[in-house]
Amino acid sequence: MDFFTSQDEARKKTGTLIVYFALAVVAIIAALYVVGVLIMGYVQAQDVEHPSFALQWWNPKLLLGVGGGTLLLVGLSSAFKIAQLRGGGGVVAQSLGGVRIEPYTQKAVERQLLNVVEEMALASGTRVPEVYVIPGEGINAFAAGYTADDAAIGVTRGCMERLSRDELQGVIAHEFSHILNGDMRLNIRLMGVLFGILVLAVAGGSILRAFSRVRISGSSRSRGSKDGGGAGIILIIMLVALTLWVVGYIGVFFGRLIQSAISRQREFLADAAAVQFTRNPEGIANALKRIGGSNGDSLVDNPHTQETAHLFFANALKRNLGGMFATHPPLEQRITRIDPGWDGKYIYHRREHFSRKESEPGTDTKPPEAQHVTPEPIGVPARRTLQPHEMLLAAGTLQAAALEDARQLRASIDADFALQIRGPLEARSLIFALILDTKVDERGKQLAYLKQEAGEELVEKVLELRKRIELRERGEYLAIVELALPALAEMEPERREVFQARLRKLARMDKAVSPLEFVIMRMVKQHLAVSPRDKRQQWNVIYSYSVLAEPMSLVLSVFVRLTVQSEGQAEACFQRASEKLVPLVREKVRLLPPEKIDIDALDAAMDKLGNAAYGVRKSLLEAAAEVVSYDGETSPREAEMFRVLALALDCPMPLLPRT
Numbered sequence: 001m002d003f004f005t006s007q008d009e010a011r012k013k014t015g016t017l018i019v020y021f022a023l024a025v026v027a028i029i030a031a032l033y034v035v036g037v038l039i040m041g042y043v044q045a046q047d048v049e050h051p052s053f054a055l056q057w058w059n060p061k062l063l064l065g066v067g068g069g070t071l072l073l074v075g076l077s078s079a080f081k082i083a084q085l086r087g088g089g090g091v092v093a094q095s096l097g098g099v100r101i102e103p104y105t106q107k108a109v110e111r112q113l114l115n116v117v118e119e120m121a122l123a124s125g126t127r128v129p130e131v132y133v134i135p136g137e138g139i140n141a142f143a144a145g146y147t148a149d150d151a152a153i154g155v156t157r158g159c160m161e162r163l164s165r166d167e168l169q170g171v172i173a174h175e176f177s178h179i180l181n182g183d184m185r186l187n188i189r190l191m192g193v194l195f196g197i198l199v200l201a202v203a204g205g206s207i208l209r210a211f212s213r214v215r216i217s218g219s220s221r222s223r224g225s226k227d228g229g230g231a232g233i234i235l236i237i238m239l240v241a242l243t244l245w246v247v248g249y250i251g252v253f254f255g256r257l258i259q260s261a262i263s264r265q266r267e268f269l270a271d272a273a274a275v276q277f278t279r280n281p282e283g284i285a286n287a288l289k290r291i292g293g294s295n296g297d298s299l300v301d302n303p304h305t306q307e308t309a310h311l312f313f314a315n316a317l318k319r320n321l322g323g324m325f326a327t328h329p330p331l332e333q334r335i336t337r338i339d340p341g342w343d344g345k346y347i348y349h350r351r352e353h354f355s356r357k358e359s360e361p362g363t364d365t366k367p368p369e370a371q372h373v374t375p376e377p378i379g380v381p382a383r384r385t386l387q388p389h390e391m392l393l394a395a396g397t398l399q400a401a402a403l404e405d406a407r408q409l410r411a412s413i414d415a416d417f418a419l420q421i422r423g424p425l426e427a428r429s430l431i432f433a434l435i436l437d438t439k440v441d442e443r444g445k446q447l448a449y450l451k452q453e454a455g456e457e458l459v460e461k462v463l464e465l466r467k468r469i470e471l472r473e474r475g476e477y478l479a480i481v482e483l484a485l486p487a488l489a490e491m492e493p494e495r496r497e498v499f500q501a502r503l504r505k506l507a508r509m510d511k512a513v514s515p516l517e518f519v520i521m522r523m524v525k526q527h528l529a530v531s532p533r534d535k536r537q538q539w540n541v542i543y544s545y546s547v548l549a550e551p552m553s554l555v556l557s558v559f560v561r562l563t564v565q566s567e568g569q570a571e572a573c574f575q576r577a578s579e580k581l582v583p584l585v586r587e588k589v590r591l592l593p594p595e596k597i598d599i600d601a602l603d604a605a606m607d608k609l610g611n612a613a614y615g616v617r618k619s620l621l622e623a624a625a626e627v628v629s630y631d632g633e634t635s636p637r638e639a640e641m642f643r644v645l646a647l648a649l650d651c652p653m654p655l656l657p658r659t
Contacts, residue, residue: 024197024254025074031247032066078196081307085188088150089143090130092188092311095304098132098154103486104422113160115410116169117153120176122479123277123406124398125643125652127527128486129153129179133160139291140298142311143175145184147650149526156300159313163287170274170284171313177273177398180652183266187311194307201248202306207241264329271334277398285338286347288314292331293346392625402654409479416468421480427487428499429461431524434477435506435517436466442510449509453502474636478643481520485527496528513599515562515637519644522603526647548612549588551605552581552620555645557592558602559627562638573630580622582615606648617649 040062041055085091090100101110114131121128126148134140137158145151153175163171178184275281291298291314298314309316309327317327328334335342413421421430432450437443451459472480491499503524507517560574574591581589609620624645628638646653 020254020257021193021197024251025070027250027254028074028197028200028247029063029067029070031250032070033063035243035247036062036066073199074196077199078192081195082189082192085192089145089152089154089184089188090132090150092142092144092191092308093130093132093134093152093154096134096154096300096302096308098134101131101133103490104419106419109160112165113155113168115414116165116172118483119403119406119410120169120172120277122410122482123402123654124176124180125646125654126151126176126179127647128482130486130489131155133157134300135302136300137162138297138299138316139163139287139294139314140300140316141171141175141313142308143178143184144188144308144311145179146188147185148179148652149529149650151179151184158297163290166278166280166283167287167290169278170280171287173274173277173398173403174270174284174313176277177270178266180398181266181269181273183270190310191307197251197254198248198307199251200244201251203241203244203248207238207244264327267328267334268337271338273398275338277400277403279400279403281338285335285342288331288335288338289345289347292335293348392621397654399654409476410483413476413480413483416472417465417480420465421484422487424487424490425458426461426465427484429458430465430469430480430484431488431503431520432458432506433462433466433469434481434520435503436462437510439510445509446506449506450502475639477516478519478523478640481523485523488524488528491528500524500528515641518599518602519640522606522644523647525603545582545584545588545616548609548616549585551608552585552623553589553592554597554602554605555609555620556589556623556627558597559624559638559641560591561594561597562635562641563627563630573627576630577623577626580626581619585616585619606645610648610650612649617651621646621649621651 037055037057037059040059093100101114103114105111105114110133117131118128129143129145129148129151130153132152132154134154134156136156138156139159139162141153141155141159143151143153153172155171159168159171178187271284274284278284298312298316299318300312300316305316312327314331315326315328332344420426436446447459447462450462469477469480488496488499500521503521507513507521513521556574556577560570560577564570564573571591578586578589609617612620624642628634628642634642643653
């Protein structure tokens with residue numbers, strides 16, 4: 001199953017989610033209706049003139065009232081939660097008490113965790129996600145978000161401090177599998193749905209806890225006194241709360257059922273992908289054995305754990321009913337699938353974390369049992385050009401060779417730049433440095449503009465970083481940008497807009513925007529979007545081929561003009577590439593003349609195409625790959641444009657392998 005198929009399969013799983021959701025709502029309505037019938041029978045029995053206890057099981061008005069009220073409550077609750085989650089994975093992490101790790105942190109355990117995440121992101125072709133530390137000594141982690149653009153990795157403090165680098169890498173690889181396979185989108189939608197059907201249990205439980213605290217605190221004051229008229233009201237409220245809590249547990253039951261049905265098999269697949277990615281089954285297997293050795297210590301103590309339990313690496317909730325509706329498969333099964341020769345022994349250890357000493361900035365500190373030979377940062381092997389067809393096959397995959405390549409490249413970049421690209425000022429300076437023109441006169445104008453707008457300090461940093469950049473290979477530029485982008489997110493929204501305006505001004509000062517300049521501006525734009533939902537209206541997938549034909553024509557025309565020069569070759573190249581498109585689009589696309597190609601229009605076209613169905617996106621990438629390989633070689637600017645198109649289409653492209 002390729003990346004595009006897995007994304008469509010994840011979308012289809014939403015149908016299963018809807019079925020279970022409907023069953024849960026029907027069961028809740030039925031339970032509330034029964035309670036309503038019993039209450040009405042009890043009220044009738046209290047009638048002084050005509051006391052009788054006759055249950056009227058068919059009551060259309062009561063059914064309509066209970067059904068309408070339940071649908072309204074569940075619908076509004078789910079809509080509220082879904083709207084709240086539009087901010088992406090960071091919102092989920094913060095709801096669990098997560099604290100974001102700053103990109104420029106120099107704490108050893110945090111730096112190691114960030115290094116592992118950065119390597120995974122570079123190797124898989126995704127943007128570097130935000131990383132949050134969740135309170136708790138248990139060993140657990142999760143990935144949350146709608147797409148790789150708004151993904152966040154959450155790691156419990158126990159996971160960060162108690163695992164070796166190999167074990168931590170296995171856990172993070174597992175979470176990146178969820179990112180690449182479309183599981184995150186399904187999981188975050190599941191959160192919204194679960195909140196709607198759990199709201200009764202949450203409300204009832206909250207009322208019961210509140211009143212129990214009031215009764216306990218007031219017991220000494222009221223002991224020996226007669227209850228006033230308020231006692232009856234309190235009793236009624238307690239009964240209502242108890243009813244809500246009991247009926248709400250129908251929602252809990254179905255919530256666990258939904259989580260179990262949808263997430264358990266995906267956990268096995270993510271485990272297998274982690275082994276394939278790291279080529280080290282001991283890493284993730286030992287992480288699972290440590291959880292088992294600490295008496296299943298993967299629990300997360302937070303009020304929101306109930307609705308987020310399916311996101312985690314291991315069970316975050318206490319098991320009930322013998323684990324029948326556990327969100328994850330039993331540890332024994334997961335370990336045995338990874339390590340068939342497992343002797344059944346867990347890894348037992350004290351709760352204290354491994355002994356670490358502070359490391360040099362940008363390097364890893366590894367526990368004694370997980371020693372690795374740190375890749376030599378100097379003399380990194382040259383990168384070969386990967387043909388677009390190969391990149392397409394590798395899209396959304398986890399490959400061990402790419403991970404090792406990413407680790408070497410990340411170590412090399414850190415050795416060269418240290419933490420110079422991890423802070424907001426440094427990251428801005430790096431982006432500006434990459435945009436500087438090669439012509440002395442044009443560069444002088446750009447630097448004068450920056451000095452006037454941003455000051456001398458920034459200009460000095462830009463010149464310093466430009467010297468370092470010029471010593472590196474062109475094929476490494478985008479990886480350097482990826483590592484610097486998280487620091488840009490530290491800026492306030494107003495400063496982001498100012499920064500992007502200056503970046504556009506700088507790129508256009510020579511009256512032309514090069515492919516590299518466009519690619520960098522596009523990467524910055526996507527990373528700094530306030531919300532991916534604002535950037536692309538991904539709630540509504542575009543299937544209209546008439547709407548997609550124009551932006552597809554523009555994108556393919558750009559690739560053709562980058563690849564071939566003569567008009568005759570351009571027509572032949574475009575014709576061959578268009579054969580890869582779906583038939584209805586193929587009939588509508590056309591090659592645009594150079595004067596009709598506009599950078600702003602290209603940017604808008606990529607925004608629109610990012611909202612197309614995955615089958616359409618795949619066909620466009622195949623067509624672009626056909627263009628790039630038309631002349632038998634791939635230039636750096638073609639490779640960069642291909643990667644930014646893949647980025648716009650939410651299609652992760654791994655690093656180019658080394659020779």
